[in-house]
Amino acid sequence: MEPTAWDGVYREGRDLFTVNATPGKKVYGETLRTVGGVEYRQWDPFRSKLAAFLLRGAPSTLWGKVERVLYLGGAHGTTASHLSDLWPDASIFVVEKSPTSFAPLLALARRRGNLLPIFADAQLPERYGADVGTVDFLYQDVAQRNQAAIFVENARASLAPSGTGLLMLKVRSVTQRRPAAAIVRDARAELARGGLAVVQETSLTPFSREHVALAVRR
Ligand SMILES: C[S@@+](CC[C@H](N)C(=O)[O-])C[C@H]1O[C@@H](n2cnc3c(N)ncnc32)[C@H](O)[C@@H]1O
DSSP, X not given: OEEXXXXXXXXXXXXXXXXXXXXXXXXXSOOEEEETTEEEEEEOTTTXXXXXXXXXXXXXXXXXXXXXXXXXXXXXXXXXXXXXXXXXXXXXXXXXXXXXXXXXXXXXHHHOTTEEEEESOTTOGGGTHHHXXXXXXXXEOOOOTTHHHHHHHHHHHHEEEEEEEEEEEXXXXXXXXSOHHHHHHHHHHHHHHTTOEEEEEEEXXXXXXXXXXXXXXO
């Protein structure tokens, strides 16, 4: 098991791993590996767009010291569980609006004290912004038509001036009628109008054919 350029992420062959914060417990059926008395959880790039982004060439500077995180679209907590492994001392606020997804997310958070689930619509950051405060890392994966606008509003409410944002843009959720490149261009323009500069744009193919990762800074 080799450390990678991304602090807290390990590699064995082509596979990525994080150190399991809840040894013996799986979150989504992932493989567990014990090496030198440490248990690692495999991070599946087909199940987690963040793992896909790392494998597709995310910058090593994607995160530094992370203390507060806002995660929009937590679903059952697949990716959030790996952030929980990566940053054991952080407060990771996870917003999810579907009751059926929120129930397993809540169960996961009971086992992982750094995950703080919020049952809310990410389109309304005013409902949770005061609880979340200022974050170093904003992550969004919500597959909504107005994804870029949601991201801008949440960044405005919570992203620290020195923070990093990561928008997993699901191109076909915006519209089926325009070319993908035009949709990405519009999203970038909307981010720019919101004061966010795209520092990297990466297609997540072959792991997720419909997504483009946009890493941003203020
Ligand atoms: C593709 S799934 C997220 C997968 C998750 N990020 C992961 O990697 O483990 C998208 C999630 O976003 C949630 N979602 C969609 N629109 C939302 C909104 N406006 N506010 C909060 N959650 C939303 C959906 O209910 C769904 O659970």
